[in-house]
Amino acid sequence: MTTESLPAAADLTWLSDPQIFAIGRLPAISDHVVFPDASSALAGIASPLRQSLDGTWQFVSALSAAERPEGFHRPDFDRSGFGTIDVPGAMQLQGHGHPQYVNIQYPWDGHEALDLGEAAKANRVGCYIRTFTLAPELAGHRTILTFEGVETAFYVWLNGRFIGYAEDSFTPSRFDVTDALVNGENLLAVEVYHRSSGAWLEDQDFWRLSGIMRPVRLEAWPALHIRDLFVTTDLADDFKSASLRLRLALDLPEAAKATLAATLYAPDGTEVVSATFDAAGEMDVALAVDAPHLWSAEAPHLYRLLLTLNDGTGKTVEAVPQTVGFRRFEMRDGLMRLNGERIVFKGINRHDFHPRRGRSVTVEDMLWDVLFFKRNNFNAVRTSHYPNRSEFYALCDEHGLYVIDETNLETHGTWAVEERDLDKVLPGDRAEWRPAVLDRATNMLERDKNHPCVLIWSCGNESFGGSVIADMADWFRNRDPSRLVHYEGVFNDRRYDARSSDMESRMYARPQAVEDYLRSNPSKPFVSCEYTHAMGNSCGGMHLYTDLTYRYEQCQGGFIWEYIEQAFYGPRPDGSEGLLFGGDFGDRPTDYSFCCDGIVTADRQLTPKVQEIKALYQPARLLPDRHGVKILNDNLFVSLEALYLDYQLLKDGVVVASGREDVDVAPQDQATLRLSLPATEAAGEYSLQCSLRERHDRAWAPAGHEVAFGEHVWTITGEQPKPVARPLTRVEGGYNLGISDGESRTLFCRRFGGPVSLVNAAGVEFLERPPQPTFWRAPTDNDRGAGFGAKFGTWRRASLDHTQASYAYRDTGIDYRFAIPDGSEQVSVSYRYEADGAILVTAHWPGDSKLPSPPLFGLAIPMPKTFDRFRYYGLGPEENHADRLHGARLGIYERAVADNVTPYVIPQESGNRTGVRWAELFDAQGNRLRFEAVDMPFELGVSPYTAFQLEAAARPYDLPAANRTIVTLMARQMGVGGDDSWGALPHPAYMIEPGEALTLSVRIRLME
Structure with missing residues (x-):
């Protein structure tokens, strides 16, 4: 609760009391910025009425409250042993403890048996000290201390005086420190705890960190002050006029007379309308606007509203600039509509993340993200699973992105357990948790309510259901009828379905399940709040989801999970620096690499998945x-x-x-x-x-x-030029058959099941080992999650342990047959020299319905590592698969072999190309080996590693030094899937049927 009068001292029992979450904290307000006059408000500069306290602070941490330097906040305390820390920033990323990654499970699970809401005993505490002198521009005004975000609970003192306590890691906490300030140097002390009752409400799928994570500042509030502002744009039904409604809360000195002037400027800077009102403590006024330019992600027209508060003499005391976007978002005829039109969200889930600073992202980081979204056809972002910094919403307003703004609430570990006990669900129907949960909703809405980009308020994520969440949704609607309410958890608890969410929202529902819902004459439109799980080589079959938005009006899009991989730079076993994931910091429990499921890497490098998503969006x-x-x-x-x-x-x-x-x-x-x-x-x-x-x-x-x-x-089609015939010479030995066309020479070995040598006229060898039939790929993250090894492991053995069953020399070549372990059928591979010196290679698998689906079928051809570049004519430029090729295009592409291994955090299948008509491997001297499709295009893999080397490596640094080039020519490869990463296989259309016969037919040609 928030108290009017402060207790005499801080109390550590508050950490374990869910009913105490704010002491001395001011009520939440809008994120408007106050300036001293109109000219500075319109100049695009930082407000002189704000003073940043970011930078280097004194710091010390302890493993628990008992070990902390109690009383450190007192001015006379000896802090000579304190070190320093950067603010904002996480203490765990600056040498104080280690980060811990868990998804569903709580970080203390298995270490401590805690009652609901109880703070863990192992509770790192950070003691922060900062001195400052109040800037002259702030002197003489009411002074407010603002923390934009502190994880997860903190106490504040100024000059030894207790100021307050707060939870909720991702929204501002404001404290009035006017009476605690002194002339000259002031001493600010902050005590931050990692665990609290609030931590039970923050069980998001992310790294567990703590500290002062967002900016800290002082700001001046004049005695005559606009404390809160709520702007709404009430558009006429024909969208040709609007009423700009302003609801304000003002601080007015007793008996003071003041006026409020409101001027609206169009996007081109021209004045639209202006009015002056008598100021009052509570104001609800409106301005009529004709023919407004409407805001949307496609055309983010932003007006600028300037409010000036003038005293009785007409002097401006305060000015507030506020961007305004005229738009109407509503549910009508069972559809979500923006400005009257059915909207489709082409969205992504975004965590705040940086590989060195964690969730302490900068404005530059946020701008990079927003520009990336716009360049790649995203139109929507879900702030998973907490409010972002205010600057992010301003960027979305400016550049045009729709936002689902999500309350800082997730309690996944209280109910998503093997032995589900709904009596332990938070918040459920628990009255004692209701104030804290509603407080988090209030903090978000009040801060973000003036951003046109925010279309939907979300009641949090994966917290099951119950009356408390339904109450939150009701509060959202009552406070702000101009937006809709989202909550996915109603899928688990339908008791409050109608109240808790205005839309049907599901996670990772398969396309067929989505279509079943859409065909059931539903009362609510459908949104996939998380779909096409982007872990590793994934996002296959995404088109099956986006296709539904064209076929069903009530399918209104979705949000990919997720945007950025959460991996930190850190020391690897060999001493070098690299990106590390869960468990790499000794953190237990952990969910290991599950934090790496983004479409960009942790250091914001694009993955090949972006190619597909941009096309489908x-x-x-x-x-x-x-x-x-x-x-x-x-x-x-x-x-x-x-x-x-x-x-x-x-x-x-x-x-x-x-x-x-x-x-x-x-x-x-x-x-x-x-x-x-x-x-x-x-x-x-x-x-x-x-x-x-x-x-x-x-x-x-x-x-x-x-x-x-x-x-x-x-x-x-047309008549092709006839090849120039070359005379062949043939030498049959006891073990080998040699064939030469005068320019090249091939040696086929009956013992090793294929050609052991392919040499050009210059004597350059193109083969390191004979080509071998292969059925196996290095499992992707999705494969592992679906039990790939258990389901399809037969084909790993078939690729490693097949044996030559027979061979037969022919006049112009040789035929081989290979026996497959556990299989009744055999693979045949034939090599035929053609008249012009090309070698026609035909590999055939007749299929076997008694065996599981093969992951692929083709030939793996080891070549010397000197052949370190390749060129091909097929689909590209990025890797693509049977179920992820909508973003690929036909062309001739070239790259280094080493660059064809996509740097997924766990090595896996990568670099595949579909629709290949021809491919060439070449070395620095220009020696080239060409593979040409005969009857139909083939799939191509080129890598410095075998599938088995990739599979055996737990990290990229586990891979051996590259000592060969592996060319894999495939008749087909199964898709990569992506509905989820914990059980879903690729869709049937992108699997290979167990009894399906497959033939690979290519010509191998030495190029001069």
Whole structure:
């Protein structure tokens, strides 16, 4: 509870009392910034009425309260033994304890048996000291001390005087310190505890850290002061006019007379409307606005409201600038609508994270994230699972992102256990926890209520259900009817379904389950608050979800889990620095690598998954054919006139024509554009590739940035030039068959089951070992979670332990057959020299319905490591799989072999390419070995490591030194899946049926 009068001293029992969560803390208010006058308010500078206390503080930590330097807050305390710490920042990342990663389980699980709400005995405490002199600009005013975020509970003293106590790690705590200030140097002391009753409400899937994690500041509140501001834009039903409603709470000296002037400026800076009102303690006034420019993620028009508070003489005492976005978000006809139009969330879940600073992210970090989202076609963010810093919402307002703002509440470990005991669920129906939970909702809403980007308030995450959460949802609606309410947990507890969430929200429901819901004539629209779990090589089958948004109106999108991998830089076993995950810091219990499930790495490098997501989230669809392109504009509000169409015609991967056209397709409309293309009569494969690109520089991307892409591929058949025949010589020995075409020589060995040598005219050897049939890939994170080894381990043995069953020499080659352990059928591989010196290789698996699905079928070809680059004609440029190729495009691509191993935190299958027509391996001297598809494209893997080396490595640093290049040619490989990472296999269309026959047919050609 919040008390009006402070107790005489701090009390450690508060840490274990869920009904005490704020002592001396001021009520939550909006995040507006106060300036001394209008000119400074409009200048775009930091307010001179704010003084930052960030920087280097004195610090010492202890393992428990009993070991802390009690009384350290007193001015006369000897702090000579204190060290220093950076604020903001986590104490565990600055040498005080270690970070701990757990997902569902509480961090003390198995160490201490605690009652609900009880603070753990092992409770690291950080003692912070900072001296400051009050800035002159703040002198003479009421002075407020603000902590933007402290994990998880803290006590505050100023000049030895107790100021207050607070919990809730991710919203501001404000304290009035006016009466505690002294002239000259002031002594601020803060005692931060890692564990508290509040920690029971913060069981999010993240690293457990503690400390002063967000900025600290002092600010001046003049006696005549705008304490709180709530701006809403009440739009007419035709959206052609609006009432700008201002609800304000003012501090007014007794009997003071004052006026409030309100001026609204349009996005171009022109004045729209202005009015002056007599000031009062509580105000509810409105300004009429004609023809407002509406705010959306597509067109984030922001107005600027300037409020000036003037005293009885007309002098400005205070000025407040406030951005305003005119928009209406509502549920109508069973659909969520923005400005009257059905919205589809193309979203992502985002944690605050930096690999060195943890959750202490900077504005620069946040801006990088927002620009990344915009460049890659995201339009929405869920702040999983706590409110972000205010600056993040301002960036979303400015650049255009829809936000689900989530209350700092997760109690996963109280109910998601094997022996579920609903009597232990928090908050459930527990009256004693209701005030603390509602306090967290209040802290979030009151701070963030003026941000147009926030469309939905969320009641937290994975806290089961119950009346307390339903009460929170009711409070959200009563306080702010302009937004909707979200809570996924109603799926587990339907007692308060109608109250707790305005939408049906589920995690990791399979596409079929989502469609079943949509076909059931539901009363609520559907949102996937977490889907396509992005752990490792994942996000396969994502199109099965996004397709539903086009087929069902009530499917209104979703939010990928998750944005950034949570890994910290730290020392590896060899002494070098690298990214480490759960368990690497000695933290137990832990959930190990489960913290690494993002579409960007911890150090913000893009993974290949982004290629697919950007394509599936694009705001326009391009459907080319041989004559032009059909353009479907899926934007709700903006035409495509700010973009241009860039197109190119390729023949066999080489550009033969290109052009540029203006486009202007209205929102939610379509058009077909015929293109001036040359006749395509010559035999070959053609690809018309079209992209929409930015015409001008945008705030988030340069001119020329690609927004959307589509391609059409067709083939014109014709007579192919006849190869020049080369005479073959053949030498059959006791164990080997040698065949030469005069330029190259191949040695086939009956003992080792394939060619043991392939040498060109210069004597360069291309084979390190014979090609071998393979059925196995290095398991992905999704594979491991689905029990890959247990279900498909037969094929690991088949790849390692197959034996040669027979061989037969032919005039121009040799046939091999291999026996598969546990299988009744056999693999055949034949090699035939053709007239022009190419070797036709055909590998065939007849299928066996008695065996499980093979992960893949093909040939693994070890080559010398000197062949360290490859070029191919197929789908790229990033790795792609059968169920993740919508973002890939046909082309000729080249890269180093070493760079084809995607740096997932656990080595796994990576670097695959589908739709490959040909591929070449080459060395620094230009020696080239070419693989050509015969009947149909193949899949290609190129790596310095075998599948088994990748599988055996727990970390990238476990991989051996690269001493070969492994080329894997595949008829097919199963998809990577991504519905979840703990049981879901790829969808049936992207699996290989157990009895399915597969044939790989390629030509191997030495290139001169």
